[in-house]
């Protein structure tokens with residue numbers, strides 16, 4: 001088996017938070033080189049060592065400023081609240097040329113987080129494209145996966161829909177979805193991210209109404225390559 005993709009390094013901007021830590025845990029466990037990014041390098045180092053302890057001996061994760069994390073990475077993932085989306089991307093955009101950016105952001109507007117509220121660009125992912133420019137491949141993924149699923153070792157039933165600016169970038173992102181122990185589906189161009197980002201508000205509403213914490217989605221009626 002060709003494991004060369006495991007040499008890739010992944011920066012997670014805002015990786016000190018709930019979703020970012022969960023993804024860091026899953027990818028480090030799968031053998032990727034993970035770089036946690038933060039506005040504060042010290043906070044990133046603390047988060048990295050917390051995740052290392054959960055993983056056990058022999059796995060190291062770096063903690064860096066968002067800028068340094070992005071600078072040394074092959075793939076950059078952004079996991080910050082929507083209010084911090086623009087500033088975070090502006091702060092690293094010069095480090096993204098020629099790379100894949102995976103946007104996990106949901107444009108939630110508190111307090112009405114169970115109501116779909118998209119930005120003028122159409123979605124957070126399309127807004128990311130406007131901010132970072134055309135020489136960055138952008139994918140959108142993981143918006144429908146609760147962090148509660150990611151930080152344990154159990155199988156996750158939910159699927160991940162991946163949209164993006166090219167088929168190649170979607171395919172690379174699907175590899176990371178599968179490395180995280182999830183089933184990834186190519187859901188087409190970045191413009192389709194509006195549906196997936198919007199679905200998160202629907203799932204938040206379902207959690208509230210039905211007393212759950214991690215409702216998700218699953219594609220049925222189509223055969224997946226991993227089935």
Ligand SMILES: NC(=O)c1ccc[n+]([C@@H]2O[C@H](COP(=O)([O-])OP(=O)(O)OC[C@H]3O[C@@H](n4cnc5c(N)ncnc54)[C@H](OP(=O)(O)O)[C@@H]3O)[C@@H](O)[C@H]2O)c1
Nearest residue numbers: 014016017018019038039079080081084105106143146147
């Ligand atoms: N939590 C989930 O289950 C989940 C599921 C799917 C999608 N998402 C989406 O993923 C993104 C991250 O969610 P999360 O729950 O991980 O968020 P979070 O824990 O509240 O925040 C993540 C990180 O973002 C940075 N941050 C927070 N507020 C900021 C601000 N005002 N300005 C700049 N940076 C700020 C912080 O990093 P530093 O202080 O270290 O810079 C923080 O640790 C959101 O867009 C969310 O909608 C979350």
